[in-house]
Amino acid sequence: MDTAGLTLLVTIGGILTTFATILTTLHACGKDIWKCFRTMCGKDDIEETSPMDIEMKPPKINPPQSSSNLRKVSRNSLVRSQREEIFYKVERDLMTLLRNCLELDTKNYVSILSGHVDHYHSNKSEDAALGWGCGCGLRNIQMLSSHLLSQRHEAREVLYGGSGFVPDIASLQRWIELARKKGFGRPTHHDSDRRFDDNGSWIGARDCAALLRYFGLRANVVDFESTSSSHVLTEWVWNYFSDHKKVDDRRVIVSEKGPLYFHTDGHSRTIVGIQATRESNGMQQLHNLLIFEPAINTKSLEESLQKNVGWQQKIKRGSHTLKEPPYQLCYVDPGIARGKDLKNLKTIKSIRPEFSSV
Numbered sequence: 001m002d003t004a005g006l007t008l009l010v011t012i013g014g015i016l017t018t019f020a021t022i023l024t025t026l027h028a029c030g031k032d033i034w035k036c037f038r039t040m041c042g043k044d045d046i047e048e049t050s051p052m053d054i055e056m057k058p059p060k061i062n063p064p065q066s067s068s069n070l071r072k073v074s075r076n077s078l079v080r081s082q083r084e085e086i087f088y089k090v091e092r093d094l095m096t097l098l099r100n101c102l103e104l105d106t107k108n109y110v111s112i113l114s115g116h117v118d119h120y121h122s123n124k125s126e127d128a129a130l131g132w133g134c135g136c137g138l139r140n141i142q143m144l145s146s147h148l149l150s151q152r153h154e155a156r157e158v159l160y161g162g163s164g165f166v167p168d169i170a171s172l173q174r175w176i177e178l179a180r181k182k183g184f185g186r187p188t189h190h191d192s193d194r195r196f197d198d199n200g201s202w203i204g205a206r207d208c209a210a211l212l213r214y215f216g217l218r219a220n221v222v223d224f225e226s227t228s229s230s231h232v233l234t235e236w237v238w239n240y241f242s243d244h245k246k247v248d249d250r251r252v253i254v255s256e257k258g259p260l261y262f263h264t265d266g267h268s269r270t271i272v273g274i275q276a277t278r279e280s281n282g283m284q285q286l287h288n289l290l291i292f293e294p295a296i297n298t299k300s301l302e303e304s305l306q307k308n309v310g311w312q313q314k315i316k317r318g319s320h321t322l323k324e325p326p327y328q329l330c331y332v333d334p335g336i337a338r339g340k341d342l343k344n345l346k347t348i349k350s351i352r353p354e355f356s357s358v
Helices: 003-041 051-056 075-081 094-103 124-130 132-151 153-162 169-181 205-214 230-242 298-307 311-315 340-344
Strands: 109-113 217-224 252-254 260-264 267-278 284-292 316-318 327-336
Touching: 075 153, 075 169, 094 109, 094 252, 094 267, 094 298, 094 311, 109 230, 109 284, 132 153, 132 169, 132 205, 132 260, 132 267, 132 327, 153 217, 153 327, 169 205, 205 217, 205 260, 205 327, 217 230, 230 267, 230 284, 230 327, 284 311, 298 311, 311 316
Parallel strands: 109 252
Antiparallel strands: 109 267, 217 327, 260 267, 260 327, 267 284, 284 316
């Protein structure tokens, strides 16, 4: 090898040696910087990991939150983290389809309906994990929420932090936990027998009211005692939707009242209206509750209403089909409570009707 080639090899070797020295120095400095950073943050906050290894480790997956963790969720964080419920959206609107079917009914009926309500059917895998009583209860809260968000501007501004959508089941659970933590839903001494709410697998009318009251909505609970009858219930529902006014000769009337959260015997449904037969004396004989059942698939319900076939079995409930009381209802009056009025909503004193009243 000539002198020029030997000189080139020596030069390259020197460059490589210098480069290796630089890498060694950078690595040592990196460790010192990392140790300093760990010392500033506290050893328990940062894993014993080299900076070189950080990108190589797989990301951690946080386990599902336990009920104890739910209580640590703040309102602001929940507003940011909540997710919108994905559900089967009926293009023509179920309440419009139901109204059309009721108009075509050949019997001498008069029906009163609430405004828009979306139907949320139970998801077997998701609701089974919650327990049937809890799953159906949350689905009915979603139905009631869909009406409030679409029909009441003041409610849309406050419900679920003003998000404008119906949250999914997991988010609803967190909202209920937060409402309870803030003291909403406290019973009075008249309501010591909270048979619908203290069972861990049930979400009852009181939970529904407590959640809505947390946002300032004037939600109320109606208790029908075991000494009541299904007739007392249907009479109350008729007076609620008709607002104690005499109905005219229309087959179907759309009320300004919202739907009712209806709980009985460990199961809940949503009452979207009521139907009665017209008597010759102009009076109405109460006949059928019109309900949205979360156990029924929304698409199946839509198809029945579109074809005007079989929907009666899915929606109509005569008073004779109702199980024995007690029953519970939740309804929402207009207006938003603030300040002292909001604080007063924390204590729920249920209404106990003996005869027709709202």
